[in-house]
Amino acid sequence: MKRAFKYRFYPSPAQAAELARTFGCVRLVYNMALQARTEAWTLREERVGYNATSAMLTAWKQTDDLAFLNEVSSVPLQQALRHLQAAFTNFWAKSAKYPTFKSKKRSRRSAEYTTSAFRWRDGRLTLAKMAEPLDIVWSRPLPEGASPSTVTVSQDAAGRWFVSLLCDDVIDQTPATGAVGIDAGLDSLLTLSTGEKITNPRHERADRARLARAQRNLARKEQGSVNWAKARLQVARVHARITDRRRDHLNKLTTRLVRENQTIVIEDLTVRNMVTNHSLARAISDAAWRQLRTMLEYKAGWHGRNLVVVDRWFPSSRLCSVCGALAEPMPLHMRSWTCRCGQTHDRDVNAARNILAEGLSVIACGGGVRPQRESSRTGQSSVKQETQRATAGTPRL
Secondary structure, X not given: OEEEEEEEEOOOHHHHHHHHXXXXXXXXXXXXXXXXXXXXXXXXXXXXXXXXXXXXXXXXXXXXXXHHHHHOOHHHHXXXXXXXXXXXXXXXXXXXXXXXXXOOOOOOEEEEEEHHHEEEEOOEEEEOOOOOOOOEEOOOXXXXXXXOOEEEEEEOOOOOEEEEEEEEOOOOOOOOOEEEEEEEOOOEEEXXXXXXXXXXXXXXXXXXXXXXXXXXXXXXXXXXXXXXXXXXXHHHHHHHHHHHHHHHHHHHHHHHHHHHEEXXXXXXXXXXXXXXXXXXXXXXXXXXXXXXXXXXXXXXXXXXXXXEEEOOOOOOOOEOOOOOOEOOOOOOOOOEEEOOOOOEEEHHHHHHHHHHHHHHHHHHHOOOOOOOOOXXXXXXXXXXXOOOOOOOOOOOO
16 A cells, blocks of 8 residues: 655755755746636637646746746646646545646645655655755654655745655554444543543643744734744744644544544534634634544554444434333533433543444444435434434534
């Protein structure tokens, strides 16, 4: 299987200048090709594919105004056209919105190189148009005997440089027999069906004061000045610190869950709708439930685990895990409740146990009995066997 290994590197001034030119040319070619394809459809109802845009690129390079495109490697420019073709393919398949233009200030700065545009020798990487190899910090080794097939160079808003190497890798399939249900929350990031509660680290809240100081300092500077650029970099570094700590915590947590359990059952939370609640939007975004699910999906695929996604309207919090009785709707601040059978439930633990039971029933009885919405990647989406309720508003936690 293919895996990407990402490392930080420190370019020389000449390398940084070459990469900056490449990023600008990639963005320009992408935007010009998008404009050409859009005009062809709106004016002539003609679909322009990758081959036509590749021919356009050749013609653009021969003009005086765009002759500078010849100064950078042609491979990242061709890859930009392929990425645009993939964006249109997803749009036609109704799985994505219409492609948008890349912004110099807001879009990701990156360039992709294939094997013809870089040299890999003795563990050293040299990109096209460069005389010296990149100074990469090898924070972890590549797989034994691995040779990258694709190299992606990027720079984040904090000014840090990264290189991602796509290599063939074999992941050991370690056996596991456990099954766990997971309920996501805010007080506890995750509550497991075993009764364990994983504390929410709240990385954004921990650095909120530092972020506020950096943003106030930025607001006092004249936009576009040198001091404004320095202050903007400080804000970006605080955001990068929050993002890195959050990603590190989620990676360790999801790796542990996948290694310990053969079956993992989660709830299909609609984070996009939930963040419309302005009282909880900041906390929900800080919890990064969508990123957690994405990690579980691809790691479950790596290790051969079963990931089951329970329908979002399944009443996991209100269903008694002992007698199966359905309680009345309860406010979010009520963290425990007593069923009419006499059993007192912790709201989150009870929800995790119900999610696990629903997921195991799907595996035993089959989730394809009734039509279901396909989940992204490898997750299965369970549909309730009872009549769906017409419930409006944000799903309860």
